[in-house]
Amino acid sequence: MNFDQAKALRFQQWRSTLDDHDFRMQNPEAHRQHLHSMASTLVAEGLIDTLEQYDMNEMANAAYWHAVEELQSHPVRYCGASSYDLVACDGSLILGEIRQTIFHARRENQVEARTTYDGKVYRDGAGANLVFNPSGITARIEGLTLTLRDGRQFDLIETGRMILGVIYQPIDDPDMYRALVDAAQVALEGRDLRAYEKMRPFMDLASFSTCPACLDRFDRRDDCAACAGQGFVIKPPGSGLR
Ligand SMILES: [Zn+2]
Numbered sequence: 001m002n003f004d005q006a007k008a009l010r011f012q013q014w015r016s017t018l019d020d021h022d023f024r025m026q027n028p029e030a031h032r033q034h035l036h037s038m039a040s041t042l043v044a045e046g047l048i049d050t051l052e053q054y055d056m057n058e059m060a061n062a063a064y065w066h067a068v069e070e071l072q073s074h075p076v077r078y079c080g081a082s083s084y085d086l087v088a089c090d091g092s093l094i095l096g097e098i099r100q101t102i103f104h105a106r107r108e109n110q111v112e113a114r115t116t117y118d119g120k121v122y123r124d125g126a127g128a129n130l131v132f133n134p135s136g137i138t139a140r141i142e143g144l145t146l147t148l149r150d151g152r153q154f155d156l157i158e159t160g161r162m163i164l165g166v167i168y169q170p171i172d173d174p175d176m177y178r179a180l181v182d183a184a185q186v187a188l189e190g191r192d193l194r195a196y197e198k199m200r201p202f203m204d205l206a207s208f209s210t211c212p213a214c215l216d217r218f219d220r221r222d223d224c225a226a227c228a229g230q231g232f233v234i235k236p237p238g239s240g241l242r
């Protein structure tokens with residue numbers, strides 16, 4: 001393989017990562033950072049120069065901002081890096097929990113030694129399937145609602161998420177959330193990518209979401225009855241609101 005072929009092949013790999021819509025929407029920060037690290041490897045190997053690297057990184061950054069915009073109007077989807085409790089929509093029953101794609105059924109005897117897992121989640125373009133072990137029976141996850149074959153429905157309540165290798169719990173303090181949203185807004189307006197990408201996963205994971213009535217708009221928030229002027233509400237289970 002000559003230089004041009006090697007360069008074309010490696011650029012093609014970078015390009016297909018850039019175009020990986022699912023990866024980008026699932027984890028925009030990891031997507032952008034992965035593209036940047038691919039480009040710096042290409043520089044280290046002498047396949048591209050720093051000017052080409054700059055252009056490629058700019059494209060990766062633009063893709064990130066695009067994903068952020070898209071996610072704001074996008075229903076929440078099952079996230080493979082998250083843990084969820086599966087709670088019946090009427091609150092009567094907890095089926096179990098999903099931790100990083102593995103389902104653990106709730107058992108009466110919590111000390112029972114487990115030799116196997118009880119199911120695994122497989123994502124697809126429109127949602128995900130939970131395949132129970134060992135029966136192989138499948139339940140469907142769409143948005144943050146799981147539907148069993150008999151029609152019973154459960155909300156996926158997010159209880160934690162792996163962010164940069166560490167598992168965090170949702171922020172449930174309103175003052176802390178307000179401060180985070182305000183800081184993120186400043187970073188977004190200033191296109192401060194490094195600051196914004198540190199904050200976005202925590203806003204996404206938080207127990208709150210933007211008020212659907214006033215949309216946290218400064219001119220409407222103060223008189224908003226839905227959120228009592230806070231600009232955000234407690235995230236309704238399974239609603240798909242962010
Ligand atoms: Zn409001």
